Amino acid sequence: MEFRSLVAAIEAYLKQLLRESPEGWIEVRRKEIAERFDCVPSQVTYVINTRFNPKHGYLVESRRGGSGYIRIWKLGVAPGPAPGKDVSGDCLGGDFQRWLYTLAQRGILTEREFFLLNTAFRMLEENVPNERRDACKLQLLREILAAGDFL
Amino acid sequence: MEFRSLVAAIEAYLKQLLRESPEGWIEVRRKEIAERFDCVPSQVTYVINTRFNPKHGYLVESRRGGSGYIRIWKLGVAPGPAPGKDVSGDCLGGDFQRWLYTLAQRGILTEREFFLLNTAFRMLEENVPNERRDACKLQLLREILAAGDFL
DNA sequence: ATGCTATAATAATCAAAGAAAGTCAAAGTC
DNA sequence: GACTTTGACTTTCTTTGATTATTATAGCAT
Structure with a gap:
């Protein structure tokens, strides 16, 4: 090709x-x-x-x-720029939940784990200063994935 | 392997x-x-x-x-730290880990859940501004406990 | 038996070498 | 002008080995 x-x-x-x-x-x-x-x-x-x-x-x-x-x-379906929504800043917006959901569906996370992490994410969402938020959530997601190796 | x-x-x-x-x-x-x-x-x-x-x-x-x-x-499976051994200070803000640990011991959290939440807590620990941190962690803990009802 | 010493058996430390991946900006292309 | 391509330089993680620190024990003297 x-x-x-x-x-x-x-x-x-x-x-x-x-x-x-x-x-x-x-x-x-x-x-x-x-x-x-x-x-x-x-x-x-x-x-x-x-x-x-x-x-x-x-x-x-x-x-x-x-x-x-x-x-x-x-992860999941590409979210797409959600027309009308502010595309500028956080492209990671609500997608995290969808990703967690994907992971759960693939059996990488149990339902309970999904729920707990969801809560934790919401917590980060609401309490971490704007500029660090995305990096922070990404890091958590990474750690979770990494954990899968040995858990 | x-x-x-x-x-x-x-x-x-x-x-x-x-x-x-x-x-x-x-x-x-x-x-x-x-x-x-x-x-x-x-x-x-x-x-x-x-x-x-x-x-x-x-x-x-x-x-x-x-x-x-x-x-x-x-930790999380073992009966507490080796007696007399320093836990080297930064072993994740004491109380909350202990809480999680207790929950794990009682079988309310699985080992994986313990680990994941631990990670999430560390995340909050490191990224939430000082003044809101404790409240934040407390709230997460409450939500987790509440979740137990129907999970 | 008791205390001291030398020795052997361990583990820790530290620094150097090696093996990737990341960064950044300059140069090239369309 | 925006997107690609390149490469020199940086950072991170792993592997190795020489040196140092610690501990148990056997042997010896008392």
Whole structure:
């Protein structure tokens, strides 16, 4: 298949992998992707940042250092810019709940866990200063996902 | 099982032992672990420090010298911290963790729920402005308890 | 038996080397 | 002008090994 650009090709490749993954997430090495597409590693970072961000319905987890990785989760349906709603600031708005729901549906969270986390999220929503809120929720989500590894 | 890295393998092994231990704690020889995984002993120290600290819900006690050992406690399953051992201060704002711990002990929360809520609490702890923090945590606790009714 | 010492058996510390991934801004393309 | 591509530099995490600190115990002297 021919692609207009590198980003497009890499994006398509990752989405292909995601489609083939029954778990709804994939794990890749930045360096390997870069090699496969014969480009610099930071290109991959660029693709991740521009095509797999929360706005598009993806969550990315990564680790540096020895045996580092990039893990991409596909969460629920892409929320879409909700026309009329202020698109500017927090694109993460109410989507978190949907994501939790997705995780619950996939059996990654039990119903109770879903409920409890929902409560916790609402708490963060209401009590963490604006500028830190999104980062904060994202971090919690990441920790939850990471916890899954061993729990 | 295949592991990404040495740390991951050792971590998983120790957690396996912990899971199998009815007392909620285990005692190992650093050297033996190192031999089993064919690595230098300080690697084990590294794993302990980075994966079994209080922040992750573990306490570690150890002794050097003849018949030395490393003892690892898992909080939330174990009957409280090793007596006389410093919990190293920052073990997550005392009271709330204790609350959660109690709930877990009574079987009101599962281990996972305990862990997740712990994470959420830490999040609040670190991100909510000082003056609202306590009220906030209290409210979350209440909601959790209330939730118990119909969950 | 009691106390002291040397020794061997451990674990901790620390710093260096190695292995990824992230950042940022300049240069290129459309 | 906005989006892509590149690469030098930074940060984070892991692995290794040399050195240091601690403890139990065996041996010895009293």
